[in-house]
Amino acid sequence: MRVNPHLLRTFVAVLDHRSFSVAAEVLGFTQSAVSQQIAALESDLGTRLIERRPVAPTPAGTRLMEHAPALLLLLDAARADVARPHHARPTRLVLAHTPAALGPAVARALARLRTATQPLDLEVRVLGRDAVIENVLTGSADVGLVDGAAAPSDPLPLPNLGPTTTLAAAEEALAVLFPRGHPLAGRGSVRLTDLTEAHWIDAPDTAIPLDRLRAVCRADGFHPRIRHRGTDLHGLAALAAAGHGLVALPLPLAAALPGVAAVPVAEPRLVHRTELLHPAEPTAAARRLADLLTGRP
Secondary structure, three states: OOOOHHHHHHHHHHHHHOOHHHHHHHHOOOHHHHHHHHHHHHHHHOOOOEEOOOOEEOHHHHHHHHHHHHHHHHHHHHHHHHHHHHOOOOOEEEEEEOOOOOOHHHHHHHHHHHHHOOOOEEEEEEOOHHHHHHHHHOOOOOEEEEEEEEOOOOOOOOOOOOOEEEEEEEEEOEEEEEEOOOOOOOOOOEEHHHHOOOEEEEOOOOOOOHHHHHHHHOOOOOEEEEEOOOOOHHHHHHHHHOOOOEEEEEHHHHHOOOOEEEEEEEEOOOEEEEEEEEEOOOOHHHHHHHHHHHOOO
C-alpha cells in the first residue's frame, strides 16, 4: 500500500477546511481536481475516507488524519534539511518562540548576539507551540523556543522532531493566575490537584495546555470555561483578572501581569521549562544564540 504525499496533503486540506471548494482555492486546484485526488487516495487505501455531504471524516478518515499532518511535516522537514546548506544566511537570524518563552534572559542574549554579529538581520516571531516547531523543521525559522510544564530536569513531551537538536534553555517556578479577589489569591502556594474542578481558560498557544495539566496531575478535570486562541499574553491576563478562569504560567512572567495574583505551584513538583530547538546543522548565528542561552563556551 502506497500513499502519495500530494494526495495526502489534499486530504488534510479538505478536512481542515471542511470544504472541497475552499481546499481547492487554498491549494490552487479546481474543485474537480480535488475530488479526483480524494477519490484516488480512497482507491489506494481501499476505503472511503471523507463523507461528502456534509464534509466530514469517516472512521477510517479520522484514523488517517491522526497520522497525516505529522507525516507531511516530516516530509517538509526532510526537504528543508536537504536545501538548508544552499540557503544559509550567516548574518540573518529568525527566532520563533511561544509567548511565555521569551523573557529577559533571551532578550539579553539577543542583544549580545547583535553586538557580536555585525550586521545581524534579526526577526522575532511570536507563535503557538505547533507553529514554532513547524517553522524550525521546515526551515522558516533558524531557531525556536518552546515552553511547557515538566518535572525538574525532565524534557518537554515534544513530537518526533527528526534530526533536530533540543536543549534546555531555562527552568522557572510555575504559577497559577487568580483574580486579585479570589479566595486563594493570598496563598503562599497551591496544589494543582486541588484545582481540578475549578474553571480554567483553555489557552494552549499561550499558557500551559489543560491536557498537559491533566497529564502531569494524572487526573481528570481542568474544565475550560472559555477558550482563548492566539498569543496575546496581556489579553489572557485580562480575562483571568476578570474571573473568566485560571491560567498556569511561569512565575516571573505571571507576577508582572496586571490585575492578577500569581501563586506558585507546590504540588505536583513541576517547573516551567523552556527548550531551544535548532536543526542538526544550525547557522552560525543560531549556534551562537544556543551557546549564550545554555551557557556553553
